[in-house]
Amino acid sequence: MTNEDAKLREFLKGAGDLPPCPTGKFVNSFLAEMDNSQTQNKVKPNFSGFMRMAAAFALVAIGIGAWYFNDNNAPNNARSIALASINAPESVSEDLVSETLIYGDKTEDAFAASLVGSDDISTLVSISDP
Amino acid sequence: MSITPLIFDPMLAHLKRASIGDKKAAIALVEAISPKLFAVAYRLLRNSHEAEEVVQETLLRLWRIAPNWRPGNAKIETWAYRVISNLCFDKLRLNGRFVSDSLDDSFELKSDIATPEAYFERDEIRNAVELALETLPTRQKLAIIYTYFENLSAKESAAILDTSVEAIESLLSRAKRNLRQYFEKQDIGLLDQLIVTEAV
Numbered sequence: 001m002t003n004e005d006a007k008l009r010e011f012l013k014g015a016g017d018l019p020p021c022p023t024g025k026f027v028n029s030f031l032a033e034m035d036n037s038q039t040q041n042k043v044k045p046n047f048s049g050f051m052r053m054a055a056a057f058a059l060v061a062i063g064i065g066a067w068y069f070n071d072n073n074a075p076n077n078a079r080s081i082a083l084a085s086i087n088a089p090e091s092v093s094e095d096l097v098s099e100t101l102i103y104g105d106k107t108e109d110a111f112a113a114s115l116v117g118s119d120d121i122s123t124l125v126s127i128s129d130p
Numbered sequence: 131m132s133i134t135p136l137i138f139d140p141m142l143a144h145l146k147r148a149s150i151g152d153k154k155a156a157i158a159l160v161e162a163i164s165p166k167l168f169a170v171a172y173r174l175l176r177n178s179h180e181a182e183e184v185v186q187e188t189l190l191r192l193w194r195i196a197p198n199w200r201p202g203n204a205k206i207e208t209w210a211y212r213v214i215s216n217l218c219f220d221k222l223r224l225n226g227r228f229v230s231d232s233l234d235d236s237f238e239l240k241s242d243i244a245t246p247e248a249y250f251e252r253d254e255i256r257n258a259v260e261l262a263l264e265t266l267p268t269r270q271k272l273a274i275i276y277t278y279f280e281n282l283s284a285k286e287s288a289a290i291l292d293t294s295v296e297a298i299e300s301l302l303s304r305a306k307r308n309l310r311q312y313f314e315k316q317d318i319g320l321l322d323q324l325i326v327t328e329a330v
Binding site: 004005008009011012014015016018019021022023025026027029030031033034037038 | 148151153156157159160161164165168169172173178182185186189190193256257258259260263274278279306309
């Protein structure tokens, strides 16, 4: 320390005394902050437990949803076959079509014959008769 | 490869134990550090209420940082001094009382209370010193406080003020010159007790 520093230090001792430090107040505030933090830490595990339960519930819900989704979209399961049979358009084979048409022709002929008979009606009634 | 010697820091021990809920350690920590912080804050702010506020805030921040405090980075005292210095600067700036020190170092009387009338109304020596310190730019004043009131080294003061040792020495040199000029201007007759030698 230089002579100048020593003189300055001595001189600065003349500065006014400090007011008493409210150490007790600082201690109390610090302890209160500690208590507050510890209380929050105690609350945190409960919150974490709640969060874990919620996460587990969400996982279960997602699992159920995924299972249900897969069940409805699987290609070979019974539900999809049943739905396909209801919704699919009815298909008719060619043999059935031809048989129906032949039967229809035959039916028409018989019906026509029952109405008209074997005679041609145009020969009985003159068209040009006033 | 340099080896950093292990130095036992009682404040660090208190802080670590306090961080895991040891109230005795917390009390020991606060009782050890708060008078130092309060002294710095009061000398800088000259207001007990404001000094209390910044000490409370510094202790609160210390508590928050305690669980993550890594030994070896900084001494707790240095960290706390730095925080309280910045909080004091903020308060002074907020109140328009922060006095910046220009590099040209032109010295002017910064305070209206630093008048001979005010001086003679109070105790001669005590107020002469207080009023002289009041006229200093804020960083010069803080350098004086840390060096001459708190007995910290230039290296520690530099760490607190986030500057170099050379800058601290420069601040101190200018502060001493300003104090000497102040007393010359005031013609108070205390110059003989003050620094009569040429400032470094």
